Amino acid sequence: MTVEEPIKRRAILIFVLNRPGVLNKISMLIRRKMYNVETITACRTHRPGISRMTLTLFENSDDKMQQVIKQIEKVAEVLSAKELDVDGSFWREVAIIKLEADEASIEDLGRRFNFQILDRCNHELFIVQVAGTSKFVDDFVQAVGEEKIIETARSGFTAMEK
Amino acid sequence: MKGSELVIKALIDKGVRYVFGYTGGAIMPVFDEMEKQKAFSFIMSRHEQGAAFMAQGVSRASLSTANPQVGVCMATSGPGAMNLVTGIADAGMDSVPLVAITGQVPTGVIATDAFQESDVVGVMMPLTKQTYMPLSVETIEESIHEAFLVATVGRGGPVLVDIPKDVQNQESADGYRFDPVAFDPSLAGVLHSPHPDRDAIRRAVALINRSERPIILCGHGIIAADAGEVMKWFAEKANLPVAFTLHGLSAFPVDHPLSLGMVGMHGTVESNRALLNADLIISLGMRFDDRVTGNLATFAATADVIHVEIDPSEIDKNVKTSVAINASVSGALHQLIKNPELISKPRRLWFESIEHFRGEITEEIQEEILSGVGKEGQLLMKTIVSKLSDVTGGRDIIVADVGQHQMILARFYNFQTPNSWFTSGGAGTMGCALPMAIGVKLVRPDERVWSVSGDGGFQMNIQELGSVMEHEVDIKILLFNNGYLGMVRQWQTLFYDGRFAGTPMKNPDFGKIAAAYGIPYRQVSEVAAIEDAISEAAEHRGAFMVEFLCDPSEVVLPMVPAGGGIADMITSLKK
Numbered sequence: 001m002t003v004e005e006p007i008k009r010r011a012i013l014i015f016v017l018n019r020p021g022v023l024n025k026i027s028m029l030i031r032r033k034m035y036n037v038e039t040i041t042a043c044r045t046h047r048p049g050i051s052r053m054t055l056t057l058f059e060n061s062d063d064k065m066q067q068v069i070k071q072i073e074k075v076a077e078v079l080s081a082k083e084l085d086v087d088g089s090f091w092r093e094v095a096i097i098k099l100e101a102d103e104a105s106i107e108d109l110g111r112r113f114n115f116q117i118l119d120r121c122n123h124e125l126f127i128v129q130v131a132g133t134s135k136f137v138d139d140f141v142q143a144v145g146e147e148k149i150i151e152t153a154r155s156g157f158t159a160m161e162k
Numbered sequence: 163m164k165g166s167e168l169v170i171k172a173l174i175d176k177g178v179r180y181v182f183g184y185t186g187g188a189i190m191p192v193f194d195e196m197e198k199q200k201a202f203s204f205i206m207s208r209h210e211q212g213a214a215f216m217a218q219g220v221s222r223a224s225l226s227t228a229n230p231q232v233g234v235c236m237a238t239s240g241p242g243a244m245n246l247v248t249g250i251a252d253a254g255m256d257s258v259p260l261v262a263i264t265g266q267v268p269t270g271v272i273a274t275d276a277f278q279e280s281d282v283v284g285v286m287m288p289l290t291k292q293t294y295m296p297l298s299v300e301t302i303e304e305s306i307h308e309a310f311l312v313a314t315v316g317r318g319g320p321v322l323v324d325i326p327k328d329v330q331n332q333e334s335a336d337g338y339r340f341d342p343v344a345f346d347p348s349l350a351g352v353l354h355s356p357h358p359d360r361d362a363i364r365r366a367v368a369l370i371n372r373s374e375r376p377i378i379l380c381g382h383g384i385i386a387a388d389a390g391e392v393m394k395w396f397a398e399k400a401n402l403p404v405a406f407t408l409h410g411l412s413a414f415p416v417d418h419p420l421s422l423g424m425v426g427m428h429g430t431v432e433s434n435r436a437l438l439n440a441d442l443i444i445s446l447g448m449r450f451d452d453r454v455t456g457n458l459a460t461f462a463a464t465a466d467v468i469h470v471e472i473d474p475s476e477i478d479k480n481v482k483t484s485v486a487i488n489a490s491v492s493g494a495l496h497q498l499i500k501n502p503e504l505i506s507k508p509r510r511l512w513f514e515s516i517e518h519f520r521g522e523i524t525e526e527i528q529e530e531i532l533s534g535v536g537k538e539g540q541l542l543m544k545t546i547v548s549k550l551s552d553v554t555g556g557r558d559i560i561v562a563d564v565g566q567h568q569m570i571l572a573r574f575y576n577f578q579t580p581n582s583w584f585t586s587g588g589a590g591t592m593g594c595a596l597p598m599a600i601g602v603k604l605v606r607p608d609e610r611v612w613s614v615s616g617d618g619g620f621q622m623n624i625q626e627l628g629s630v631m632e633h634e635v636d637i638k639i640l641l642f643n644n645g646y647l648g649m650v651r652q653w654q655t656l657f658y659d660g661r662f663a664g665t666p667m668k669n670p671d672f673g674k675i676a677a678a679y680g681i682p683y684r685q686v687s688e689v690a691a692i693e694d695a696i697s698e699a700a701e702h703r704g705a706f707m708v709e710f711l712c713d714p715s716e717v718v719l720p721m722v723p724a725g726g727g728i729a730d731m732i733t734s735l736k737k
Contacts, residue, residue, distance in 0.1 A: 017351055021287065028288050063478070070475035076292045076312065078351045 007058040009038065010065060011084040011091070011159055014053040017077040018044065025075045026053065035059070035068055039156030050079065054158045089161045094131045098151040099144050101126050113140050125150070165299040165330040166191035168340075169263065172306035174201050175342040178234050180220055180604055181205070182213035184245075186238020187278060189265030191330040193236075205600070205633060208625035210237045212597040214249020214262065215623070219561070219584065219601020221259050221318075226388050226581035232313055233258075233601060238265045240278030243324070244285070248591055250320045251289045255588030256409065257382060259318035261309050262286075268328035269297060282324045291319040292352075299332035303340040308347045316354045317473040318386060355472055358489035363497045366444075366468045366485045367504050373442035373466075375512045376402050377433075379425060379454070382409035382587075383447010383472060389492040390414045390580045393446060396495050401506045403516060405433035407448045408572055412583040417556070417576050422516070426454035427722045428569040431733055432519035434720065438728050439515070444468045447491040450480040451588065460727030470494045523720075523733050531574075534689035536713025543567050543642050546692055546710055547574040550612070550640075553696045558610040561585065561602055561637075563595035563619035566648035569718045571614060579609070593622025599637045600629055610638065610700060617643040617669050627679040630705050638699045639681070641672060644712040652717050656732075676707045687711040 016022045023042065030037050036058040045052050059065050065083060072081040096118065101109070103123055109115070113136070119127040130140050134157065141149065163171070169192050173181065182205045185193045196204055207213040217233030224231045237246050243264040253260040267276040283293045292312045294305040302325065309321040370376060384393050390413035397404050397420050405425035406413065416423060423430035425437055437443070443465050448454065455461040458480055466484040470491050471477050477486045487494045498504060527544070534545040547570050556576030562568040562585040577583055584602055586594040599613030620641050630637065642648075651665045676683035686695045686708060699706040720733045 021283070021293070024284075025287065032288070063482075067475075067479060070477075070479075074473070074475045076349075076352050 007036070008060050009056055009086075010059055011086065011089075011157065012055045012057070012069060012072065012081055013084050013159065013161075014055065014072060014081045015045070015079040016051050016053060017079065018049050018051040019077050022051070022075070022077045025077065026055070026072065029071055029075070033068070033071065041156045041158045043158070054084075056157050084159050084161060089159045091133060091157050091159045092131065093134055093137060093157050094129065094155045095137045095140075096127060096129055096153045097141070097144070097149060098125065098127050100124060100148045100150065101144070109140075109143060112143065115140065163334050164191070164195070165302050165325065165332045165334075166195040168299065168302045168334065169306065169325065169330070170195045170199055170201060172303045172342075173234065176307065176310045177229075177231065178202050179231060180217075180601070181234045181236055182207055182216040182601070183236030184210050184213055184238070184242060186240075186242045186265065188239035188267055188327045189236060189242070189263075189330075191327065192263070192265065192325070203604075205604075205629060207597065208628045209623065210235070210242050210245035211249050211593070212623050212626040212629065213237065214246050214253070214260070215594050215597035216601035216626075216629070217260055217262075218249065218253055218258050218594075219598040219603075220605050221253075222584050222598075223559070223581065223602040224605040225386060227605060229605075231605065232261055232310055234261045234263065236263045238278065239267055239282070240280045242278075243282040244280055247285060247289070248589075250286060250322070252586050252589040252591045252594065253320040254289050254291075256586065257318045257386065258320070259313040260320040261306075261313055262320060262322045263306075264322065264324045265330070266295070266324045266326040269326045270328065272326065282322065286322045289320065290322050292321050294321070294323045296323070296325060296329055299329055299334045300338050302329065303342070304345065304347070307342060307345050308349070311347065311349065312352055315349065315352060355490040355493070356488055358470075358487050358494040358497050360497075362485055362487045363494070363501060364503075366487060367498065367501045369442055369466055369468060369485060370400055370402070370444065370498075371503065371505050371507075374507075374509060375436075375440050376442040376444060376509075377422070377436050377440040378402050378404040379407060379437075379443060379445040379448050380404050380410035380413050381407045381446060381448020383470075383491045384410055384413045385581055386447065387490050387492040388581070389495055392492055392495045392499070394418070396499050399499060399506060400504055401509060402444065403436060403513070405429070405437060407451070407454050408585070408587045410448065411572055412577040412579065412581055414580065415556075415576075415578045417578075424572050426451075427456070427724075428573065428718055428720065429722075430573065431522045431720055431731070432516055434722065434728050434731050435519040435522075436516055440465045442466050442468070444470075446470045446495070447472070449473075449476045452480075455480065455728070456722045456730070457725060457727040460729065526734060534692070537715045538713050540644070540711050540713035541687065541689065541692070542716050543570045543710075543712055544574055544716070545689065546640075546642070546712075547571055549692050550696055551576045553693060553700060554610065554612075558582065558612055559584070559602060559606060561595050561599040561611060561613045563615035564590045564592045564649075565616045565619060566652060566716065566718050567614055567616050567642045569649075573718075582609075592619035595619060596623050596639070597626045597629070599639075600626065600633075600635050603635050603637050611636075612638045612640060614640045614642065616648055617641065617645065618647045618667070624675070627675070627681065631679045631681065634704060636704050639705065639707040640699075641707065641709040642712045643669060643672070643709055644714040644716070645669060646714045648714065648716070649718070651714060655715075655717065656721075657723070672707070672709050681705045681707050683707045683709070685709045685711065
């Protein structure tokens, strides 16, 4: 969580009942209140019928954050919503990146970054999986170089408190 | 049992007495079952919006009776459901519990743009507390039971149940059982009334005790919790003056010595000045709507705020609180009254300044009321309402439409009866009064109900005169006809150089319309005839309509201009 931004990036962890329309309701809130949302990820939990959503947004005002959280909690399917302590939690994302590279540059990247090769084509085109902090993924992308990147699919953040 | 039978069964189990609605293809099975069983009264409106407001009338007015009910409205798919939208949005804005049941096209053709199909659930999602679409007959009863629960728990609001036609026709499986008594949905995510926090109560009492210039803001929450009496005891016990929001009016008699009348944009001089000068604002069941606060930047700048509010998302939403008590007002008030540390102080200086505020424009207003006519020689609404208040002793039920007349009723009717004032506040939906009054009368049959509208709002749901006629609903219909959309015209006078864009209109002969619906009618254009006409309407058994020819130049004052703070209140145009 180290990307330098002028506006604070914050995260909300939401537990919801896994019912149709929940994602719709959260999106509606975001649209209506014009929250500056960056990413939303959702997944099932080990408890049946309960899902977990991680929302990241840009917001400097603590009051507005409180408002965001209360409005989210008001949604009938939401069980709980709270702000994640940015420093007291682990943040990770996964990126699948298609890039131009040769054996040498891949080896070089491999020495500096930990990633997995998913596919290779003619020793020129690689699809790799990079997982880690947002900074880690950003650094990898920078190291590869914009001109060499063909396509990127980033998953958005998920987080867990320590 | 068939789906449609289960719908009726669920409504019977929930104690529904009235269903308002309009049939159509997709809801025919339910209507058929309703006709077969005749288990409750079905009132057909002439427009689905009318049905929604009638249902609202039932919910709002029965709150204070021995048999509080949730109003139910029913419509078909497509345009029928879409016509419910405004009434449902209105219920959401005013926190009125409501259950709307709509028919939907069969499950097999959903999302194929079938005949009379609309995405009701999608459209209603932002407007309702919850939406349900039972996709199998076995989920119909639980959806409806849960709908009623969600509509009434915590902060009230509308809930929609959309039932596809094939599900209405489906037969339940052999082993299907539903026990309405044992049904207890967890409603895990739905917020309900927590108990008032003891520490918060203590801190609130400390603030109240210290305060020299306190003011209570009584909101809709007091009415919804039927806590007017308790609030009066509390105010009397600790010697605290009370101002009312639009929806808080009639919580207790508005001429009580501690009452300051309505506060806000068109509130009384005394309530607004007191609010401006207060050192403590005790807000009970209100949400600091912009009509009350004016410009938030200057609101409560020097006062502490105690906020008793059942919906936690309203706390600190508009106004920062010093002490927040997240609970129903009645629980919180009981705790406050019982607290042994609560004291009463004479606060002589404060009450003296309040008396001073009260006198500020009294003379000017009394002059106007006595004259009875405005600049264009026609009747003044404030005179009519003052006489209505005198003739009825302030004891009757008033259902107001939206506009100048609504503000004048809020200002000049001397409300005595608890929960006797109904209007569209948060949404301000013109056309609400006539249908709402029908619902109100049905659940308050022994009280006299006055439905008051301007000529604009009256014509928006004028078709409901048909329902009045058919069901012989004894409501007294007062039409304040000034040939304009009065409130907008007022703003155009004050802020748009008197350019009346889209406000004047040519009206029909309302007498002929009343006659067409078999409703006795009288037109009043002279001050001397006002009292007589009102008495005649009051004493007549059955619906009665009186049209008053009103002066379009009447201005409702005081007024806090939009964007202005309470300190910018205009009290007189003479200055």
